[in-house]
Amino acid sequence: MKCSNGAVYKTGGLYIHIPFCIRKCRYCDFYSITDLSMIPDFIAALKQEIEMTQAPPIAFDTLFFGGGTPSVLDAADIGSIVETVLNRFQFNADIEISMEINPGTVDVHKLKALLTAGVNRITIGAQSFQESELALLGRIHTAADSVSAIRGARRAGFDNIGIDLIYGTPGQSKTGLIRDLEMAVSFEPAHLSCYMLTYEPGTLIDEMRRRGDIEPLGESDAAALFELAGEYTASRGYIHYEISNFATSDAYKSRHNSKYWSFAPYIGLGPAAHSFIEPVRYWNHGFLKAYINSILQKKRPIEQREIIDREKRLLEAIYLGLRTSRGVEFDEFERMCGLSFTKRFHDLIHELAENGFASLSKDRFALTLKGMLFHEAVVDRFFYRLPEI
Numbered sequence: 001m002k003c004s005n006g007a008v009y010k011t012g013g014l015y016i017h018i019p020f021c022i023r024k025c026r027y028c029d030f031y032s033i034t035d036l037s038m039i040p041d042f043i044a045a046l047k048q049e050i051e052m053t054q055a056p057p058i059a060f061d062t063l064f065f066g067g068g069t070p071s072v073l074d075a076a077d078i079g080s081i082v083e084t085v086l087n088r089f090q091f092n093a094d095i096e097i098s099m100e101i102n103p104g105t106v107d108v109h110k111l112k113a114l115l116t117a118g119v120n121r122i123t124i125g126a127q128s129f130q131e132s133e134l135a136l137l138g139r140i141h142t143a144a145d146s147v148s149a150i151r152g153a154r155r156a157g158f159d160n161i162g163i164d165l166i167y168g169t170p171g172q173s174k175t176g177l178i179r180d181l182e183m184a185v186s187f188e189p190a191h192l193s194c195y196m197l198t199y200e201p202g203t204l205i206d207e208m209r210r211r212g213d214i215e216p217l218g219e220s221d222a223a224a225l226f227e228l229a230g231e232y233t234a235s236r237g238y239i240h241y242e243i244s245n246f247a248t249s250d251a252y253k254s255r256h257n258s259k260y261w262s263f264a265p266y267i268g269l270g271p272a273a274h275s276f277i278e279p280v281r282y283w284n285h286g287f288l289k290a291y292i293n294s295i296l297q298k299k300r301p302i303e304q305r306e307i308i309d310r311e312k313r314l315l316e317a318i319y320l321g322l323r324t325s326r327g328v329e330f331d332e333f334e335r336m337c338g339l340s341f342t343k344r345f346h347d348l349i350h351e352l353a354e355n356g357f358a359s360l361s362k363d364r365f366a367l368t369l370k371g372m373l374f375h376e377a378v379v380d381r382f383f384y385r386l387p388e389i
Contacts, residue, residue: 010264012058017270018070026138029200031272032068045295061092062256065099079117104141108152123162129183162191170214190252194229230369261320327366
């Protein structure tokens, strides 16, 4: 799509951050609060932000409700937000409307209502099917709640269902991970996300680590679980299309999240939400009260902006591209960055391919499962070879 100034835009995505949780999970560093009494004020402010936002000439094809816990909202509120968004922005007919679901917040009746409200893709945050793991992670639900939510989603009429798992918890064995993977795959989800547990500063689980209450897995044990997740899902027919994401076919890859890895434009609404319209990235106030106060003053709740210059574009193109199975496409990289990937990194990409860390073809360079295991270290080697901008 071309806009009036001649720039070419990819189809865009729209993200809505729902900043509420019944209880904060121990590992989560995304912005959320537990004061559910503020939901009405938030919804009113969100609708005002939608009306205040002037979208560029983009046809959106995804709408994603993230959080927080979007499923704490009533289905009627979700439907009202969907209606407001669809009336404000231009969307393609085949819109993907995704929503993150906490199993402890839904039943089959609510799931049916969400489908009626327009949600057509859901991701159920099971995280684990083992009670000890759920307790460690601080989840509000049980394994039985996850099973009920997944089955309820099928009965409600959803056919695009994803399941999220977290692995690499202290003391986790290969047997434990296989048990979770087998349970997840038994429900035949269209999509799986398998996230390695990280200890983000400020989270409860990082405090537990610092106090010595828990001991993280060693690097070699974590690496073995990463390889196991990739090999197991491949054996069950899943496409490993991004470091942490797997789909049964191209049609079931997360269309929305893929935008973040490909420099597609996106707009974020709600507190702490980020937006990117090349070459500008900007983000909203990270606290709900500041977000609401800004809107009450008739001002868009933008906290800060940054320009994605050539140097940042180079860094992100490599970092994000190598997270995906598509890897770095040479023509696209040169168009975006004004630099020949194969000429600049000739020796490095051949070395990595010869040692089994990557695959190299005439038009692209991508990491193998072995390479993805060392993604950060591989990316650092590219960064050291970047030219001075």
